[in-house]
Amino acid sequence: MSDFLDHGRELGEFEAVAVKETLAGQIAEAMKAQNISRRCLAERMKTSRSQISRLLDPKDGNVTIATLQRAARMVGRTLRVELV
Known part of the structure; x- marks a missing residue:
């Protein structure tokens, strides 16, 4: 089981x-x-460049959905989350 x-x-x-x-x-x-x-993205999101680096680091999983939504909006996209 373990x-x-x-x-x-x-x-x-x-x-x-x-x-x-x-x-x-x-x-x-x-x-x-x-x-x-x-x-520029950091300025748009009113955050630091280091936060953007964490956001763009595929191995850093410590990013909230809210942060992903804000980043998506700042690049003209929409984040869609759904259960399937």
């Missing part, structure tokens, strides 16, 4: 990293397409 639970936790963590990698990549692509620097 092995099963550990496997489920590992799978969940893997999925979370994959979602974060996808979102970080999409935000970075939108920034590049619009010629928005990290500094």
Whole structure:
């Protein structure tokens, strides 16, 4: 049973990293397409460049949905979260 639970936790963590990698990549692509620097995005979001670096780091999973929504808005996108 413990092995099963550990496997489920590992799978969940893997999925979370994959979602974060996808979102970080999409935000970075939108920034590049619009010629928005990290500094500029930080100013738009009224936050620090280090926070933007954490946001764009696919391995840093400590980003809130609210932060992702704000970043998406600042690059002209909408974040959609749904359960399937």
